[in-house]
Amino acid sequence: MAIEQYKEHRLGQVQATTLRGELSALRRLHRWMKKRKLLSALPEVPKVPKRATGTTHKLGKRKVVKLSPEEMDAILAHLPESTRKGYPVRDFVTFVRETSLRPSTVFGLRAPHDYEPGARLLRIRDENDKARFGRDVPITDRARKAIDSRFPCDGTIFPEFDCRDALREAARAAGISAHRASKLSIYDFRHGRGTEWGRTGNLIGIAYLMGHKHVTTTKEYLHSNLEEAQSVLFRTSFFTSPAEAAPTTEELIAQAAEMIGCGREDSNLHGCYPTRSLV
Numbered sequence: 001m002a003i004e005q006y007k008e009h010r011l012g013q014v015q016a017t018t019l020r021g022e023l024s025a026l027r028r029l030h031r032w033m034k035k036r037k038l039l040s041a042l043p044e045v046p047k048v049p050k051r052a053t054g055t056t057h058k059l060g061k062r063k064v065v066k067l068s069p070e071e072m073d074a075i076l077a078h079l080p081e082s083t084r085k086g087y088p089v090r091d092f093v094t095f096v097r098e099t100s101l102r103p104s105t106v107f108g109l110r111a112p113h114d115y116e117p118g119a120r121l122l123r124i125r126d127e128n129d130k131a132r133f134g135r136d137v138p139i140t141d142r143a144r145k146a147i148d149s150r151f152p153c154d155g156t157i158f159p160e161f162d163c164r165d166a167l168r169e170a171a172r173a174a175g176i177s178a179h180r181a182s183k184l185s186i187y188d189f190r191h192g193r194g195t196e197w198g199r200t201g202n203l204i205g206i207a208y209l210m211g212h213k214h215v216t217t218t219k220e221y222l223h224s225n226l227e228e229a230q231s232v233l234f235r236t237s238f239f240t241s242p243a244e245a246a247p248t249t250e251e252l253i254a255q256a257a258e259m260i261g262c263g264r265e266d267s268n269l270h271g272c273y274p275t276r277s278l279v
Contacts, residue, residue, distance in 0.1 A: 004046050015054035023048065065183050067192035072097050074174035075184075079166060087161040091146040095158070096186055098143035100193035100210050103186050105129055107160040109147075115157065117148050124211070133211050194221035199228065 003026075010019045023045050033039045067075075076097065079090045096106060099122070108128035109115060115122050126134035139147075150157055163186055171181035190210070197206045198221075207218040 003043065007046055007048065011048075011052060011054045013055055015056060016048050016052040017054070019054060020048050063183065064191050065180050065185070065188045066195070067188055069192070069196050071174070071176065072189055072192050075167065075170045075176070078170040078173040080170075083161065083163070083166050085161070087159060087163070088150050089161075089163045089166045091150050092158050092161075093163065093167065093186065093189060094146040095143050097189045097193055098140050098146070099137065100190045100197070101137070102130055102190065102211060105211065106158055107156075109157045111152050111154055111157050115147060115151070117151050118144070120144070122147075129211055131211055131213050133213055135208065135211075137209060191221050194218070198222035199231075 003023075007019065007023070010022065027045050030039060030042050030045070034042055076090065076094055079093060081088070081090050083089050092106065095101075096103060099106075101124075105124060105128055108125075109122075113123070114125065114128075120138060121136045122139050124133070124135050124137055126132045147157060164184070167184050167186065168181045171184050172178060176184070194206060194210055197209070200206070203215040203218050206222075207213070207215045210218060210221065212218045
């Protein structure tokens with residue numbers, strides 16, 4: 001009865017998807033307690049009706065501030081090494097910008113279990129990932145330099161702190177408009193890096209790096225932009241030169257594979273089919 005009351009109460013506070021996640025976590029806790037004989041039987045946890053929508057937050061969903069790679073680097077260049085309270089803001093933001101990991105995951109990294117100085121792989125534990133997607137993640141030299149500079153002998157690598165004020169101040173100094181700068185968040189660097197990777201067309205690889213178990217989630221992080229529009233026009237003009245006869249489908253596939261350089265004609269993940277590579 002208490003769980004049913006909780007469900008009705010929460011539907012007046014949060015969206016249904018959020019409540020479903022909370023109830024799912026509660027079921028896992030009950031199973032864990034029963035396995036250890038802390039419960040004699042599993043309590044019944046009601047399901048959220050399919051048509052339930054819940055309540056949107058009064059402030060609404062935060063809109064992403066779309067950042068280009070150049071804008072992200074410009075903001076980093078104007079960030080101080082540390083905040084006024086001594087938190088390593090530049091190294092932390094650099095690490096998120098390079099890895100596109102969730103900030104909560106970065107704050108949960110521990111030494112020496114998750115990383116050793118100079119290593120090329122970062123270990124993500126199930127319990128330190130929102131999607132419980134444990135995996136080994138390759139990191140760039142820039143990310144390695146940022147984490148090595150903060151590496152402790154034992155314990156937390158990056159202390160948890162709020163970097164919004166420092167980010168917004170650096171954004172204004174970098175020439176970002178006051179409106180966009182006022183909305184800036186560390187999550188925008190995660191989105192920006194995901195969009196930058198999106199140009200490769202390899203959604204499976206991007207999903208793995210970002211910690212998504214489904215590529216449909218990854219697609220939400222990839223934002224349209226002028227550069228990609230110009231790329232589409234360039235590729236289209238490559239295949240439709242007025243001075244030549246229209247090529248056959250087989251010729252288009254062969255030309256696309258040669259241009260992209262993958263040499264494969266059997267995978268939409270490598271952009272080999274012209275019709276798929278333009279999506």
